[in-house]
């Protein structure tokens with residue numbers, strides 16, 4: 692049986708502050724105004740309750756109030772937004788959900804492969820850093836081209852795709868920020884800078900103490916204050 696956080700009716704979100712997958716999950720949880728109990732995991736010393744809950748042993752992992760486990764970051768986003776989507780991230784004005792999932796799939800797939808081989812090139816003996824960076828950059832140029840026609844990836848409003856993808860653009864950018872900032876992708880740079888300066892980004896980057904069994908539950912998300 693999964694640990695359902697028996698002392699609390701809230702869904703449990705196992706998370707790690709700097710993980711881009713966990714960041715996208717927290718972004719959607721916040722946008723959906725769904726309160727969750729956030730359990731900050733240390734990846735080099737994972738809590739046994741987390742390992743019992745997550746089949747993949749990766750963050751993020753969400754356990755619903757009914758004990759259902761949602762172990763993929765994109766599925767956690769969809770779970771949260773299908774409960775409540777006040778900003779209509781699932782219904783952008785310029786696309787269908789399938790279109791967004793296709794673009795997210797490119798970023799999660801081939802782009803992320805290049806990104807890992809660029810950022811962690813010493814872990815991949817056959818990786819040539821500049822080649823990997825160029826491989827990833829082709830996907831970023833395509834994002835920049837989309838953003839020439841509209842302020843967000845799928846129209847005039849932010850959508851699932853923007854927030855699923857931005858944490859990975861940021862991870863790429865921060866691998867060598869000086870280089871990133873010099874490239875000819877002004878629209879993408881603007882989107883990333885706006886994201887990093889946003890209240891929402893600040894809200895998902897709030898620090899939580901490492902979780903351990905018995906800790907006072909730390910609540911993340913929920914209805915906006917005064918709303």
Ligand SMILES: N[C@@H](CCC(=O)N[C@@H](CS)C(=O)NCC(=O)O)C(=O)O
Nearest residue numbers: 710711712734749750751762763764
């Ligand atoms: N496909 C998973 C991937 C999540 C993932 O790889 N998370 C990393 C941290 S950024 C992790 O937990 N790695 C396990 C580890 O480092 O032991 C998802 O989308 O949730």
